[in-house]
Amino acid sequence: MNGIVRRLEALLFGHRAAVLVAIGVLTAVMAYFALQLRMDAGFEKQMPIGHEYIQTFRKYSGDLFGANRLTVVVKPRQGTIWTRPALTRLYDVTQAVLFLPNIDRLGVQSLWTPNSFVNEITEEGFRAEPLIDGTISAPSLTDDVIAKIRRSTSDGGFIGTLVSRDQTSAMITAELDEYDRAGNKLDYVAYNRLLEEKLRSKFEDKDFEIQIIGFAKQVGDIADGASSVLVFCAIALVLTALAVFWYCHSVRFTVLPILCSLTSLVWQFGTLRLLGFGLDPLAVLVPFLVFAIGVSHGVQQINYITRELAHGRTAMQAARHSFTGLLVPGTLALVTAFVSFVTLVIVPIPMVRELAITASIGVAYKIVTNLVMLPMLASWFNVSKAYAERALARHEARSRWLRTLAAVARPRNALIATVLTVLLLGAAMFESRDRVVGTVAPGAPELAADARFNRDALSISKNYDIGLDWLTVVFEAAPESCENVAIGAYQDDFAWAMQDVPGVISINGFSSLMRTYNLGYNEGNPKMSAVPIDSGNYAALATEIGRMRGYMRKDCSMTAVHLFLADHKATTIAGVIRAVEQFRHANPSKDVKIRLASGNAGVLAAINDEVERSERPMLLYVYVTIMILVLLAYRDVRAVIACCLPLTVATFVGYWFMKELEIGLTVATLPVMVLAVGIGVDYAFYIYNRLHAHMAEGQNIVQAMENALLEVGMATIFTAITLAIGVSTWAFSALKFQADMGKLLAFMFLVNLVMAMTALPALAVVLERLFPRRSAVRASKLMSH
Missing domain, CATH: 1.20.1640.10 (Multidrug efflux transporter AcrB transmembrane domain)
Known part of the structure; x- marks a missing residue:
């Protein structure tokens, strides 16, 4: 040598x-x-190759909420969201989000989008109507119209989701596609500048604050x-x-x-x-x-x-x-x-x-x-x-x-x-x-606690129930399972078990919607807030739920429960994952297979x-x-x-x-x-x-x-x-x-x-x-x- x-x-x-x-x-x-x-x-290159959770995420990406989400909040600096200027500003921002590049338009949701509807109990039975009727435009907002929208939002359970608990702000959510139709990858750095230009700079002023969070904003x-x-x-x-x-x-x-x-x-x-x-x-x-x-x-x-x-x-x-x-x-x-x-x-x-x-x-x-x-x-x-x-x-x-x-x-x-x-x-x-x-x-651990992104994230997490981080648990069954009432009952037991898990602030899923719809179809009788045991009624309600994205496949071969978390700290996510695995181990089912996990918390896990x-x-x-x-x-x-x-x-x-x-x-x-x-x-x-x-x-x-x-x-x-x-x-x-x-x-x-x-x-x-x-x-x- x-x-x-x-x-x-x-x-x-x-x-x-x-x-x-x-x-x-x-x-x-x-x-x-x-x-x-x-x-x-x-976003895609952060996902582990071949991991069980990522396989679940990819398999049902077209049916569930995407983890690469953009959340925009319109917040009047004074007063509530229930004013004509505030709802007009929300409409304008919703339209701006709809026409951003790489946005899945069907996945955009706010008070102004047709996929936000209230399930009303009427004399004729159960009726689903948009929160804001398609015939209403921003210039036609009157006090009576605004009062009706406010009432529908409350009846539909959107306080804490699309509208903050104190009703001083409203949320717009959208899902981003990392690749466009031509196969070109999204430039997140340039996209962040676009968000600032098309949303924050354009709509934030002395009367309104615009809060923006999401992976694209964070990386930018x-x-x-x-x-x-x-x-x-x-x-x-x-x-x-x-x-x-x-x-x-x-x-x-x-x-x-x-x-x-x-x-x-x-x-x-x-x-x-x-x-x-x-x-x-x-x-x-x-x-x-x-x-x-x-x-x-x-x-x-x-x-x-x-x-x-x-x-x-x-x-x-x-x-x-x-x-x-x-x-x-x-x-x-x-x-x-x-x-x-x-x-x-x-x-x-x-x-x-x-x-x-x-x-x-x-x-x-x-x-x-x-x-x-x-x-x-x-x-x-x-x-x-x-x-x-x-x-x-x-x-x-x-x-x-x-x-x-x-x-x-x-x-x-x-x-x-x-x-x-x-x-x-x-x-x-x-x-x-x-x-x-x-x-x-x-918040975003890469950014300082007082960074604008983390301030926005903290404000949103304090004022909304759904949380910014969610873990989606998938329930797989055989194809054409919309008459199998055992699936809903099993999932309902799971949701009850998850309620007391530390870090879980709210739960929304197929079985909880089944309860809500069953209640509505039975004139609001509290005793009917349950998953139906009659297969015909069960199948009819599943068809109603299938109109909404994020909860099931049309043939009920997949239904989902979304666990909204207090934060995305490793200890929080790990504790919830353990709780899901313990339930899966302790409660095996011949009809249903529980799969982890989608949602942004699933990717982080x-x-x-x-x-x-x-x-x-x-x-x-x-x-x-x-x-x-x-x-x-x-x-x-x-x-x-x-x-x-x-x-x-x-x-x-x-x-x-x-x-x-x-x-x-x-x-x-x-x-x-x-x-x-x-x-x-x-x-x-x-x-x-x-x-x-x-x-x-x-x-x-x-x-x-x-x-x-x-x-x-x-x-x-x-x-x-x-x-x-x-x-x-x-x-x-x-x-x-x-x-x-x-x-x-x-x-x-x-x-x-x-x-x-x-x-x-x-x-x-x-x-x-x-x-x-x-x-x-x-x-x-x-x-x-």
Whole structure:
């Protein structure tokens, strides 16, 4: 292996100019394509492939309420909705929604649409009439007409659904099709601007407020907030540059690692465009995560080069020594980070798989830009003797206080540190055992609590009974089952059982409508508020219910119950899912099969389920990869334990941190935990590589570890603190998920630093004492100077 690295060094540095020109040309080409990259969000690509809930969702998508809904509320700033100006404004907004692109017009519902009707009990029996007759227009509204509409709305049970409980606002709901008839995908970012232009800007004024929520609005607001992501990333970049300059006192060595990391970023964006991908708003932070990995490796290179310069090497010699000394540990670390991101593809969610490809491409390019391009560019530098002397003085000054930290490698201290590490692992595993997979707060978790979307969502949830989040439970039966009264009775029992489940605020379904219709057909007799047991009457009522969308198929082979939830927090959804499964298990039926689940809560439940199911196998694959790479590099089981145990501790401490700060494990936070492993591996490989180099020179484990920490400890500490400070500025972002990511990343950078500088050397020393080597370390294993 050492010979291969030497030959590669000779080849590349023997043709420096040609290699760098080729890199420059590639960068220019990729920059052209990178400039064409656009935001690309999608509701469909959030759905787990093959999940039971998503299969139910797709099978009955034409019969049930769509999960990709748009909700618009018209709210007078003073007074109630029962005025001519307010109802006129509601009519105008309803018409505007009807003519929005990608709207399923049959699915639009408000007081003004013909699918909103009241079931009236008259002397002749049961009669269904629209809330607002088709002959009535906005100009023809009179006090008597408005009074009749108000009465019909109340009689029809629409107070709390289409009209707020306090009757100060009215709702319009619509369902979005992600693809138009030509098969063109909806641009959610552009659609959000259209909603603002056609609805909010046009109809909101000093007299009326327009509230808009839904997936399209949420993703659009996140994309708009992505501009702040760029601002904070730029701030982090500037802080990183200033810190690197303080570290090396050279503008050239400051620009070099940042330039190389940005080069791989350009390649990454260009490749995504060539592959036909866009950049999902929820994955917009991933490129910076990859950039952070590049900076980490870049600083190690600068540390190595300046150390070589301080010992009298020329720029060419220092660069070549850096290349050969760090190529293997750097490649091993980047391969591990690459595998870490690639393992995200086991999560069967298209958005996560796209994110995995995005991140792994960026990491793969780091091998070229940070391990090859950087030292080759540095070899062209003309470094003065004075700079080399100052570099040596700084190195000696830093080494003095690092010696105190390196004392952790002494046997007694190492034993204490190892015991503390094991105790910390136990505490972290215990405290993180009930961490939440999914969102932990109501509203859009990606946006700040005071964001307009979340303010609108909170206002609507407070004033309407149906809730913004619903779980649809499907009841399957044989075809042509409209005379099977057992279906309605079974579903009625289910609805009663679900009423007291925490988080369920209301229930509406086939059986509840059956009760309402039976009551109406029997002159309002309270005793008749029941599911009929007569098959003829049952079938007649089913025909009436079949006129409405969202509750059944025409042949009664599918009927549905909608459970409207207080919020979409993971704990709420999980509790309701458990209750449904318990009922299904405890009350089997030969006529009916209960299927989970549709509605937006059903989609979220499927996402949470897949994230939780995939997380442990994914981490297992990552750790197996690390173990294999460490074994290949060092042929030593002790190295595997010393490198992997600190990473494990850092991972569980990170989960503990997430639990305490109420950050759920979601498709947005999952890459951060993967990155934490990647950063920790960087530190581990660089430290262990120097440890083996010194042991190969004949030093004992304590001396070798102290020298390794003195050589790469400063770069490790500097990198972690610099990156932590940079991302900590994200805490001030308007996007909550960026603020949470900033806190989590800063914490994970520092935890991995502490583990690398204390637990790793302590474990290495303790294991060496417990299991002494039978033979000396061979230098040929190391590919290092």
